[in-house]
Amino acid sequence: xxxxxxxxxxxxxxxxxxxxxxxxxxxxxxxxxxxxxxxxxxxxxxxxxxxxxxxxxxxxxxxxxxxxxxxxxxxxxxxxxxxxxxxxxxxxxxxxxxxxxxxxxxxxxxxxxxxxxxxxxxxxxxxxxxxxxxxxxxxxxxxxxxxxxxxxxxxxxxxxxxxxxxxxxxxxxxxxxxxxxxxxxxxxxxxxxxxxxxxxxxxxxxxxxxxxxxxxxxxxxxxxxxxxxxxxxxxxxxxxxxxxxxxxxxxxxxxxxxxxxxxxxxxxxxxxxxxxxxxxxxxxxxxxxxxxxxxxxxxxxxxxxxxxxxxxxxxxxxxxxxxxxxxxxxxxxxxxxxxxxxxxxxxxxxxxxxxxxxxxxxxxxxxxxxxxxxxxxxxxxxxxxxxxxxxxxxxxxxxxxxxxxxxxxxxxxxxxxxxxxxxxxxxxxxxxxxxxxxxxxxxxxxxxxxxxxxxxxxxxxxxxxxxxxxxxxxxxxxxxxxxxxx
Numbered sequence: 001x002x003x004x005x006x007x008x009x010x011x012x013x014x015x016x017x018x019x020x021x022x023x024x025x026x027x028x029x030x031x032x033x034x035x036x037x038x039x040x041x042x043x044x045x046x047x048x049x050x051x052x053x054x055x056x057x058x059x060x061x062x063x064x065x066x067x068x069x070x071x072x073x074x075x076x077x078x079x080x081x082x083x084x085x086x087x088x089x090x091x092x093x094x095x096x097x098x099x100x101x102x103x104x105x106x107x108x109x110x111x112x113x114x115x116x117x118x119x120x121x122x123x124x125x126x127x128x129x130x131x132x133x134x135x136x137x138x139x140x141x142x143x144x145x146x147x148x149x150x151x152x153x154x155x156x157x158x159x160x161x162x163x164x165x166x167x168x169x170x171x172x173x174x175x176x177x178x179x180x181x182x183x184x185x186x187x188x189x190x191x192x193x194x195x196x197x198x199x200x201x202x203x204x205x206x207x208x209x210x211x212x213x214x215x216x217x218x219x220x221x222x223x224x225x226x227x228x229x230x231x232x233x234x235x236x237x238x239x240x241x242x243x244x245x246x247x248x249x250x251x252x253x254x255x256x257x258x259x260x261x262x263x264x265x266x267x268x269x270x271x272x273x274x275x276x277x278x279x280x281x282x283x284x285x286x287x288x289x290x291x292x293x294x295x296x297x298x299x300x301x302x303x304x305x306x307x308x309x310x311x312x313x314x315x316x317x318x319x320x321x322x323x324x325x326x327x328x329x330x331x332x333x334x335x336x337x338x339x340x341x342x343x344x345x346x347x348x349x350x351x352x353x354x355x356x357x358x359x360x361x362x363x364x365x366x367x368x369x370x371x372x373x374x375x376x377x378x379x380x381x382x383x384x385x386x387x388x389x390x391x392x393x394x395x396x397x398x399x400x401x402x403x404x405x406x407x408x409x410x411x412x413x414x415x416x417x418x419x420x421x422x423x424x425x426x427x428x429x430x431x432x433x434x435x436x437x438x439x440x441x442x443x444x445x446x447x448x449x450x451x452x453x454x455x456x457x458x459x460x461x462x463x464x465x466x467x468x469x470x471x472x473x474x475x476x477x478x479x480x481x482x483x484x485x486x
Contacts, residue, residue: 002485003036003122003157007132007148007189009173013164014195014223016057017468019131020231023065024469025478032126035061038114039076039133039147041086043260043302044232047377047392052092053077056263060232061129064465075117076110076146078103080258081303081351091117094373107144111154114146118155127485130157137180149185158484159189166196166225171207178215190484191218193476196225221476230270231464232263248273249449252293254316255280256307260300261394264333267434267457273449281314290319295329295447298336300431304367304397305346305357308339317360329447330362330425337417337427338397341365350396362425363418365401372396378430380411387442391432399429 006022008015019035026033037058046059052071062069071092078086085099088106090113098106122128134141136148136159144150152159161177163170174192181189192211197204201222208219251268255278268276277291290296301307311317324330332340341359346369348354359366379390389409408417408428417428423446434440440454472478 002126003118003128003130003155004481004484005130005132005152005157005159006162006193007136007152007159008162008164009135009137009170009177010164010167011134013162013173014193015131015162016061017229017231018160018162018193018195018223018472019129020057020061020064020465021468021472022129022481023061024465025472026127026129027064027066028469033065034067034070034121034125034128035065035073036118036121036128036130037074037133038118038130038151039078039110040074041078041080041133043079043258044263045077045079045261045394047375047394048073048092050092051375053089053373053375053394054092056232056261058131060461061131063461064469067125070121072117072121075113079260079302082306087302092375104141104144107146111144111146111150114151115154118151132159135177136161136185137177139180149181149188152188153184157188159185160191160193160220160481160484161189162193162195164195165204165222166198170194171211174211175214178217189217191220191480193220194222197222198225218477218480220481221472223471223475226467226471229464229468230266231461231468232266248451249295249444249447250275250277250291250293251295251297252277252279252291253297253299254278254311254314256299256301257281257310258302258307260302260335261333261431262299264299264431264433265297267440267455267460270455270457270460271440271444273451274444281310290316290323293323293328294449295331296320296323298330298332298339300333300394301335301339303351304335304338305344305355306352307335308344308357308359311339320360320362324362324424328424331443331447332425332427333433334393334395334429334431335397337363337429338367338399340418340425340427341367341399341401341403343367344397345369363401363403363420363427365399365403365418367397367399369396370398374429376412378411380409380413380416382409382439382442383407383415385442387436387438389430389433389436389439391430391435393429394431395429 040055042055044056048071049068054074058074059069077089080086088095133147163173340363345356350369403418407415435457437454437456
């Protein structure tokens with residue numbers, strides 16, 4: 001068994017990207033490799049081969065390694081439901097709901113799940129590339145840590161520390177992080193990777209020499225800023241939109257406070273004839289218009305009733321009604337589908353305070369939140385044209401009503417979703433709706449894009465992973481990194 005851990009000085013320093021690149025580079029060398037993230041906090045998740053749920057970035061790393069994503073690869077997943085509470089998922093299954101203090105106390109128990117998953121994974125693969133979460137220098141979270149150095153100490157594995165130079169202050173990031181570690185943690189930190197560098201490397205080299213002299217640890221390499229790199233994000237979503245001079249179809253998505261699985265829209269980000277915009281808080285209000293759009297998509301949500309209340313507070317309900325009066329199309333995905341109905345009922349308080357919330361009343365269906373999350377990978381076709389689709393379902397709610405008699409698609413031989421009588425309003429529980437090029441083209445045609453193809457997102461992922469691995473091979477001392485394996 002061999003494990004190497006990649007940690008970062010901050011969130012979004014590039015840990016996930018480096019792990020994905022290492023997994024692909026090792027797989028290309030014929031090594032049996034798997035990713036591992038002891039603890040993750042994210043609303044972007046994926047369904048595993050064993051019917052569990054893990055963070056989306058870990059599933060992408062499994063793809064990079066050429067293996068099926070498994071719940072052992074991310075044994076603790078925290079899905080925030082509020083600023084202070086989250087759903088806790090252990091080895092792919094919902095364990096319960098905890099606030100931050102309760103979970104902090106629970107981590108000693110969660111450690112057992114982490115070690116069991118790591119041991120199970122280690123028995124099946126030659127190499128494990130583990131990924132930290134946040135920063136190992138978060139002093140307030142050090143007790144019973146399972147996400148960073150706590151895990152590395154438990155399994156006695158070496159660590160490489162990644163810093164993001166694009167943010168500025170990378171030397172302070174790296175040296176400051178080391179200073180806040182214990183003696184044993186500093187000793188297992190074998191060296192550094194600097195990420196997202198732009199410019200002449202000659203201007204950086206004096207700083208690299210100083211860093212090695214100051215810490216006694218090598219810099220394994222400096223990765224360039226990869227323009228246009230688009231791979232499944234762990235959680236963050238930009239609000240700036242993606243514009244194209246050739247755009248023929250304008251798509252707007254409200255950036256809900258608890259938006260989930262926003263990677264559903266990555267194929268639209270890439271489409272040369274689609275202009276995609278995420279609209280965040282306070283960008284519209286009562287009496288103000290949403291950005292001009294051909295299609296509005298209500299995305300998935302971890303707290304559907306709460307996010308529906310936010311939509312109303314932001315003025316979206318009236319804006320959507322205006323959009324429909326002028327002939328625009330509306331699509332709801334998962335929680336977005338639930339919002340389109342007559343009401344959402346949560347009698348047991350599975351996603352927040354118990355109660356019911358009126359829906360947008362655009363489809364004749366009602367949703368009831370029930371215990372037992374639906375987790376499955378599915379495939380099928382759009383109706384009635386038969387375009388092939390595939391993706392996954394992750395939801396608690398069960399929807400019922402006459403609108404479901406006119407489904408949007410068929411998944412594994414059963415109907416899914418709904419379409420209004422006039423065809424303007426559509427909804428589905430399927431995540432990954434745009435991933436297949438034939439389905440993407442058919443849906444965009446329905447929404448007004450009559451000339452142009454679609455993006456093959458599966459092929460795009462593979463090209464990006466190859467580009468990433470090529471970059472690591474070119475800019476990192478891979479022999480020195482691989483020598484860390486014992």
